[in-house]
Amino acid sequence: MIHLIDSAAVLNNPGFSFSDEHRFITTPLIADEFRDMRSRHLVANALKNDLLLLAEPSKESLVRIKALASEHGFEKLSKPDISLLALALDFKNKGKEFLLISDDYSVQNFAKLLGIKFDSVIRGKIEKTISFKKRCKGCGKQFPGTFPGKECPECGSRIVREPSP
Numbered sequence: 762m763i764h765l766i767d768s769a770a771v772l773n774n775p776g777f778s779f780s781d782e783h784r785f786i787t788t789p790l791i792a793d794e795f796r797d798m799r800s801r802h803l804v805a806n807a808l809k810n811d812l813l814l815l816a817e818p819s820k821e822s823l824v825r826i827k828a829l830a831s832e833h834g835f836e837k838l839s840k841p842d843i844s845l846l847a848l849a850l851d852f853k854n855k856g857k858e859f860l861l862i863s864d865d866y867s868v869q870n871f872a873k874l875l876g877i878k879f880d881s882v883i884r885g886k887i888e889k890t891i892s893f894k895k896r897c898k899g900c901g902k903q904f905p906g907t908f909p910g911k912e913c914p915e916c917g918s919r920i921v922r923e924p925s926p
Contacts (some may be wrong), residue, residue, distance in 0.1 A: 842871075
């Protein structure tokens with residue numbers, strides 16, 4: 762089976778090893794997150810021995826993931842997270858069977874939102890999806906997750922991000 766891996770698959774599991782039991786794939790932006798000696802060495806060996814492949818997501822999937830992230834208030838997704846989710850969307854659209862591996866709850870939440878199967882490394886899996894909205898701390902006015910301001914145009918109070926009911 763194909764495993765699309767987030768950096769947490771390697772970083773959060775000291776016993777992690779690449780094997781030919783599964784096909785491991787990630788994006789170049791995720792691979793750049795491996796900065797400590799152990800994970801860099803492990804990934805370099807896996808790439809050298811074709812146990813890990815790097816793949817770029819399509820531009821269409823990147824645009825779609827960014828739009829959905831904005832729509833659902835996921836502005837805290839990193840560029841590497843977006844690249845991995847876009848690659849997962851590419852695989853899903855092509856009908857490939859795969860499993861996304863991540864401990865990042867935002868990535869898991871977004872994967873669940875997209876109907877993508879995922880598993881965790883050590884932190885556990887999320888139970889339900891959450892979208893976010895923005896609300897003024899002063900007057901309580903609500904704004905869409907895409908609202909770019911940090912201050913309420915009505916009263917000037919701070920705008921906070923919170924889960925939608």
